[in-house]
Amino acid sequence: MRLLPWAGADGKPCYLSTDDPGSLLSRLADDVEAAQLASAEQVLAGAKAVLGDSEAGERAVRFALTRAVESLGDVLRVAVSRSRGGDTR
Template sequence: MTTPNELRLLPWPGPGDKPCYLSTDDPDGYMSRLADRVEAIQLGTASALLEEASEALDSQDTSPEEMRCLAKELTGALRDIFRVATSRGHLRATSDPSESAY
């Protein structure tokens, strides 16, 4: 069993939108690989939304309703990416403590 600072924050929320953690000694296990795939999808989605937002902001034809929808999607993507960044920061700190001071 891993210690609490070795828990991996998963890229999806648990019940009640609370953080969900994985405790494993196997970074190549099924759940670890699933979390890696979900993170990759979340990063890809955020990248596509960022491009869409840039285009929408440059266009005079973007309606307020389209902007509200895009803002809602960007908020969700930002939440996901923040969770990924937090998880990766924790993983980095536990794998090499000398690199955790940034």
């Protein structure tokens, strides 16, 4: 069972049961994971820039932290999936 990089409508984890790493859903999950990791890199760079700016206001810091928390959740889901053998590449 592969933990997918998105939650269901009820917020619960979604899983994929397949022996075909080339299936449509497997490839979609791979693409979503890649996009989440790339986004996390951008969010990290932006957060570092905000934290390095002594004139950054509360709004900028809150936005950067909010995005960092969202990205951390995505990256952790990818890590859990891959640690369970969900990385099909």
